[in-house]
Amino acid sequence: MVTPRPLKLKSPASPRVTQVPAPESAIASIWVDSGVYHLDEAYEYLVPLELTEHVQVGVRVSVPFNKSICEGLVISRGDVSQSTSNLKFIEKVISTFPVATHETIDLFTKVANRFAGTALDVVRSAIPPRSARVEKEIDNTCAPLPKMDFNSSIEEELLKENLRVFWALPPDSSPHRTLALLIVLRARENQVLAIFNDEAELDGVAQEINTLIGTGFYARLDSGSERSDRYRDFLLFTRQQRSIALGLRGAIFTPLSDGATLIISHESSPHFYEPRAPRWNARDVGLLRSTHSHFALILTGFSPSMEVARLLDVGWLRLVQSPSVHxxxxxxxxxxxxxxxxxxxxxxxxxxxxxxxxxxxxxxxxxxxxxxxxxxxxxxxxxxxxxxxxxxxxxxxxxxxxxxxxxxxxxxxxxxxxxxxxxxxxxxxxxxxxxxxxxxxxxxxxxxxxxxxxxxxxxxxxxxxxxxxxxxxxxxxxxxxxxxxxxxxxxxxxxxxxxxxxxxxxxxxxxxxxxxxxxxxxxxxxxxxxxxxxxxxxxxxxxENLGLPPYRRFIRLDVPGDEAQQIFDGISHAQSDNRLPKNLELRPPIIGSKNTGSIHLSVPFEEASVVTAFLQEYQKRRNLSKKELLVIHVDPYELT
The missing domain is CATH 3.40.50 (Rossmann fold)
Incomplete structure (x- = not known):
């Protein structure tokens, strides 16, 4: 005999709420963090009327994506230009605090293209993790710099507006004290973002700033800080409530006010090279950023890197130094x-x-x-x-x-x-x-x-x-x-x-x-x-005579050893089909231990974007085929 099942009351279905799109700029373009490598393009979503005030460029949102809810970053808003019947609505605004600007969003794309990666990979390095508690606590209090009365030993050239220079650090002085003085003097006029190669240097400069003007006047943007402290300082600086920010390489993407100053200390340091994809380095990101933005750029060091030396040689950067005899x-x-x-x-x-x-x-x-x-x-x-x-x-x-x-x-x-x-x-x-x-x-x-x-x-x-x-x-x-x-x-x-x-x-x-x-x-x-x-x-x-860096773009591909020859042949075939420049130099694969291999390429600067775009597309195809992604190094610190 079949046991009867107990009766259940049927709940009435909730009436479906019809969402209304915003009357203006109803379309938002969003980078969706789906976790799928080849789905890196921007997707369009409708902005609900009730969220229109909060959906700004640079805010984090939740959106429906392939039967799940994913986090995304709003990169633009615009008016409807075609049918919206297939578009979904933004689910919610995660935070009303913008963590990116038009300038940094454009920078994310440029860095991804320069280093043959995806913009979302750059975003993960650039934007610190959110802290909801910090967002509730933050207010509009500013910390203006106190009036300063001290003698300056800084070169007058370093205090001008709109400069792009390499500053050869002087002898017989404390580099930390000298850098702190420069930062404070330039911060009297506008924001200053200073990037350091390690935490010890950051600590040293921070202590000197404390000595000059007291504590509480700068934001600290480094992974050594507590997560909540780092996010708080990031918001304070991006909201222009602090005029000085000190950080390590990841802080190079921090939004800056117009006319601000970016300082990269000891620019030749290997610590500025990011080990995670797309393996950018802070110096080149700073140079790329200054090309398309309106702020002063000061690179420092005792002796310039080869990359910076070439820019000095062609006049793109000016040299500031204090000659002396020893x-x-x-x-x-x-x-x-x-x-x-x-x-x-x-x-x-x-x-x-x-x-x-x-x-x-x-x-x-x-x-x-x-x-x-x-x-x-x-x-x-x-x-x-x-x-x-x-x-x-x-x-x-x-x-x-x-x-x-x-x-x-x-x-x-x-x-x-x-x-x-x-x-x-x-x-x-x-x-x-x-x-x-x-x-x-x-x-x-x-x-x-x-x-x-x-x-x-x-x-x-x-x-x-x-x-x-x-x-x-x-x-x-x-x-x-x-x-x-x-x-x-x-x-x-x-x-x-x-x-x-x-x-x-x-x-x-x-x-x-x-x-x-x-x-x-x-x-x-x-x-x-x-x-x-x-x-x-x-x-x-x-x-230059030998065609070595910094006169050509060098790329190293770390590849599975058993696929090395096949990948090499594929790139060679693409060059034969004119999909890659004729001036691309391709070296046969080197097979190492543990089934690893490497392929080296070099190309003139003016044709490098064609090669990196090819590699970006190649990575997407490998991902679609469920193959292991290549490890791409564009202008690595070491060629091997």
Whole structure:
């Protein structure tokens, strides 16, 4: 017998509410964050009458999309130009606070096209996560800068309107204090957005601003802040309730008022390169932004990157610098000694006055070992380089971390080890023996000191970890110059120049600077005149002759190894069919370990947009076919 089911009362169906579109600008174009890569174009929606006041360009909204509700960003509003029967209504306005402007929305598209990605990928990097609590708490209170009465050492050129310059930082000063002063002076007239390469520099400049004008006058836009604090400061700055914003690379997209100033500090830093798609870098975004917007652009550093040097060379950027003359000595090690005899007298004399800074190439102890008999390099069975963590430590593989307790040279069978690549720990031992009875201060790796007292001491640091001394060092010693300039990298000279000028800038006025390398090396003359440009121009000329960056757009595709040849053939075929420029240079794939490969392309700047558009379309087709997306690097920091 079938058991009867209990009766249920039928609820009356709710009457369907007929939505009415707004009488004006009833269509909103929206980027919908659907999570599907190839659905990156803008979609049109109807604006309900009851939401028309709140649906503004740059606000977040909820919209129906493929049987679900997705978040979207309003990029424009307009009038009806065709039938709206198939258009859906915006569901709701998530927040009435605009998080983008016409200018930044246009920038998102330009960056996506420049770096062969999607605008939505750029948006995810550019706009901080929302905090509903912050939106309820925020008011219209402004924090105008206090009146300032202090002497300025800033070049007058840097205080002009509508400038585009590279500012070569002066020596004998605190870069943090100098930058803070520039920021505050320019913020008297309009908003200033300053972008820094790391949190330590941001903290240093923030402290100097606090000293100049007090606390509470700037917004802080970095991932180190609490989510709610970052969103609050983002809104305060975009609503022009704060005139100064300090941030890291992601803050480069922050909306700016007309006539504002964008400052990018140490523009050559690798920290400005975003690792997530579409892998833009803050310097190039700033340059792209200044081309299409009305604000001042100031790039800073001790020595310009090759990209900026080219713009200086063609006159797109102007150079602002403070020429000065310095006492620079150099001599080369003849028998493997750490400090040639010429450097000893300089260091001894300096230690009678104050601290001496030693800039060394790397952290660690012995970063490579050689056979002392035949000089064959020591390698692990896995192919990794063998290193030593201390004088008594056994060799250890830098890759698999295997410890070798009975190492023998694979070439001659020798057992004695020669340390070929000394790190700061080894330098500390050797310098301590050479100059006994002096305190030693070390700054590198996980233990970085930002400041030290001005007392007699030996201060050793790796690049970027140099402690600041009020009043400056009595001498600066730049060790193993050939290692700084001898890296197998296209950026080696660029990096070394910035490190050397940065380290030398910490010397007190009139102090000696000693370099352990050949006296004829051009860096010696560059530091003596505090002018890297002659050296930079020579390198630019060499690169132009060879067709290297920054004279062509370089693109690296990281591809699945088993598809590398097929992808290469497809690109070659597209070039044969005139879908890609004839001037595109395509190099055969390089197959690495773990089924990975890479394909390198280069193209003249004026034809690069054709190539990036092709790659954007190619990615969409791969996504539609459910294939793994390629990893595209456009003008990467390193080519390999």
């Amino acid at each position: 006492i620079v000595s150099a001599s080369e090690s003849k028998n493997g000694e750490l400090i040639p005899s010429k450097g000893f007298s300089i260091i001894r004399n300096a230690l009678k006055i104050g601290p001496v800074l030693f800039l060394v190439p790397s952290k660690g102890y012995g970063n490579a070992i050689l056979c002392s008999k035949c000089r064959n390099i020591g390698l692990c069975d896995c192919g990794g380089r063998l290193t030593r963590n201390s004088a008594d430590a056994l060799p250890e593989c830098s890759l698999c971390k295997k410890v070798i307790d009975d190492w023998r040279c694979s070439s001659c069978g020798g057992e004695r080890i020669f340390l070929a690549s000394r790190g700061i720990d080894r330098f500390t031992e050797e310098i301590g023996r050479a100059f006994p009875n002096f305190p030693i201060i070390k700054s590198s790796g996980e233990h970085i000191l930002r400041t030290v007292e001005r007392r007699v001491a030996l201060v050793l640091a790796t690049p970027g970890a140099e402690p600041f001394v009020e009043g400056g060092y009595s001498a600066v010693v730049l060790l193993e110059g050939n290692r700084f300039f001898g890296h197998a990298s296209l950026r080696a000279d660029e990096r070394a120049r910035e490190h050397y000028f940065s380290g030398a800038s910490l010397a007190t006025a009139g102090a000696a600077i000693y370099i352990s390398m050949q006296a004829v090396h051009p860096i010696v003359a560059a530091l003596t005149r505090w002018n890297p440009l002659p050296m930079v121009r020579r390198e630019l000329q060499e690169r």
